[in-house]
Amino acid sequence: MNSIETHLPNWLQRCADNTPQKQAISTPEIEWTFAEFNQQTIQLARQLSTLGIKQGSRVALLASNGVPFVVCVHALIRLGAVLVPLNVRLTLEEQLWLLRDVEAVALLSDAAYASRAAAIQQALPALTAARLQLETARRQVSLQGVAPDLHAPLLDEIELEATQAIMYTSGTTGTPKGVIITYKMQWWNAVGSALNLGHQADSDCWLLCMPLFHIGGLSILMKNVIYGIRIIVYEKFDAAIVNRAIREQGISIISVVAVMLQRMLAELDASQQRYPTTLRCVLLGGGPAPRPLLEDCASRNVPVVQTYGLTESCSQAVTLSPADALRKLGSAGRPLLPVQLRIVDKGVAVGPNQAGVICLKGPSITAGYDHRPDATAATIQDGWLTTGDIGYLDNEGYLYVLDRRSDLIISGGENIYPAEIEAVLLTHPDVAEVGVCGQPDPQWGQVPIAFVHLHAGSSLTPAELIAYATQRLARYKVPRSIYLTPPLPHNSSGKLLRRELPKLL
Template identity: 30%
Template sequence: MENKPWVQHYPETIPEEIEIAEKSLQQFLVETAKKYPTKAAIHFNGKEMTFNEIYESALKLANYLKGLGIKKGDRVGIMLPNTPQSFICFFGVMFAGGVVVQTNPMYTEREVAYQMKDSGAKVIIALDILYPRITKVKNETDLEHIIITAIKDYLPFPKNLIYPFIQKKQYGFSVKVEHAGNVHLLTEIMKTSTLEDPIVEVDFENDLAILQYTGGTTGFPKGVMLTHKNLVSNAKMCEAWLYKCEEGKEVVLGALPFFHVYGMTTVLILSVMQGSKVVLIPKPEPEVLLKAIQSQKVTMFPGAPTMYIGLLNHRNLQKYDLSSIDSCISGSASLPVEVQEQFEQLTGGKLVEGYGLTEASPVTHANLVWDGERIKGSIGIPWPNTLAEIRSLETDETLPPGEVGELVIKGPQVMKGYWNRPEETAKTLRDGWLYTGDLGYMDEKGYFYIVDRKKDMIIASGFNIYPREIEEVLYEHPAVQEAVVAGVPDSYRGETVKAYIVLKEGHSVTEKEMDKYARKHLAAYKVPRLYEFRDELPKTTVGKILRRQLVEEERKKVENQEGEKKA
């Protein structure tokens, strides 16, 4: 108790330590498919698939991948939104013994090429509309095969016939892909492949399940190596935390993208463990979410603050009944207190803030959902099997309650390390402790608070955005002499991306032109929303640009504006 003051707050139903059976991720699908074979596992635009259908489809894909030469430990990219295929392909790769490389469908050619090269992926599974993007960069990577699927493939009649016309109108083009050579159609794989169990032995503690890309301000995104133990442990902790959720009875809103580790663990993996039905939402717009919650009687809604804010501020909110919601854990960014209070009042359910990071699979802390104290502004207390401390940035000693230092974490959910980056791993993992780069403190009761980020990462609408990556793109513009990117306060997104630019002498460029340029090279959520052209940027005596000074300037501007409004 001396080192874990938070345990005193656990309700009787949450153990300090939970037993974690040594089972691979795919084994949970095997067991759930046997227990609930005819139960709906997913709901997608009016069509449902049972756990047994997901299981059999995953086996077919696994056998086909083995036929393509995929061996244990080979990396397979999955570049899909939240669709039935994302479930099938995740477990199909696992059954084949492969390592999933989750890839954001919004990535540009440049970003796809980087991630495929870095991971050494041999196969990528993607939507048809992404096919041109992949083919343009394939030769820069180790990719040998491309598996293509389409949204219409898993839509009910007549939506499956109508969707291609909607898609063409939306994107301005349509793609026709043939099942030939090194290009394969998932629909054909489902017709021809076998239902044998490939039976790949899994070393629970050491074998990788996924490479989940994250990044920092000092370089390009890094592949976080997460093992079966890491992910199973974190999902089991989540199950223990949500002790009132009933096996086989919950309906989960699948709005968090599965290419983000938060959505993958708390929705995809946990729902398979618990036999829950997931309502798949590929594009989480407020009206779509409201309709889904009401029509499907959603009981559990893991989300990001912008999702809850979007619903609360929607003009048609009063038309919908959201009273089925029982529990929500908010992550990816800090949850404003007023949003929490309004959402709980609206739904009658509980909305609590949690904390995590990709390197911890991802959750380490959360507020108590039902029983026990919830403290406003706190990220809550550590989950079972998890240790947390605040350490001095100068001496690395454990600090007493109330003192600000770096949050460090230890537990079975902590990553194995960074892919092919031993130096980065050694900096972040020390004696089994994960150094988060986040500054915070613990109070006398054992509740934790985050006060700032040591890293300069920007979190906008729940997405992690890394300034260095954007700066690299801006520096390639012929008119740009210097550029720095920072996160500035935004009432809706939490933070938004702002670029500060010094132009080369004799050059001129407008905000509109910079925006058009950035959109060619960056996913939409990374593109700066604001530009400021300056004659010079603040720097240290050795020439390092002072990003934090710019952020402070923005904060003061916002505070002054708010002060003027109140006056």
């Protein structure tokens, strides 16, 4: 393949050329056409160039959902720099670890995270830091106190094989790994999604209320400029605000997880409203959906379309066609066109209706983890990604996800790995052993709880241990409850039996 076949015109620039006056993005603070959006991106890219950011630079972004985040993503694309979005819910120590691990050269932040950015800069003084600001009166995003480099070498093309982002995810061992996200992955993910869900260039509007530091949010930013459609971005999810936007702003597609959808339906009942027919797709991800929720949506004619994906698959890998939403209730659908899928048990592909590990292959699947050849080799063989998730294919090839990784806890759409929490609690000198599992929760779907066996003679209390964990873990990872127990259950080889932990209650 020669080099010209691996390049495409810059996606945002092409939208600005083809539909300059079409509305591209709106938030409660601002609205931009594609022409305005593109111009803002170029201006910010020139400021970033002044900081020394160039092709290949790894740039961390600590910001809330909003136009500064969005413009920054595209400005980095113009420079060929690599985006490293930081999960804003992590602790300072967790964020510092990621910045060191990825070898970031710069940190960009917004006003909402000014104090955290200052703490990071104090700990890592060699890191170049700058503040993103939204000037609503002038309708522009800029870097505070940074002059633009008018001679910055901006890229007019996108190299599909180049790395667009490195997004950190915890593996089943709880050790964070940087997933390499290329432009090729974003492109084929967008193409596969459009071929499945349909593409209505003149009328589609995607509501984005998922965190932009997750692949689900970031991939929508790419679809915005690949499809040339409008997106509406909210800083946080609020069921009443989202429902009002669906009714009043022509939303046609929204991406949510089960907890969000449950709150939307509850608010809909409270306000005695219905969704308009302009809403053609509620893309539901984040783990297996409760069947009662799907049945409730079916009875209301809410167009829920289940999807299955992960960071390593650049968001969607398998999605249910809208035409099959009722016929295949509970299924995540069939693989998107670029994706191959097989179910493997004990290293062998199995037939229909046999459960096993879900494995994926294709141009929208990552080639590996940043400077983690061991993790890459353990997860990807001959191009096949072993997800660790359990599911089966029915006789028509539709995927049913039985469970996320056997020990994974999904709380409000966030993945929580028990091993990570266990490792933190085990650093307390009074803790002999610890096991963590999920407990059903009406608000979050699941919350982590911990079972702790203390060393003899210890007087440590659960409250003291929770306080200890709070200093070292993101809030959503801190166990809701800690139970002091006798020695924990293990199998014959000494491995902790997490599935037996709830019986200790």
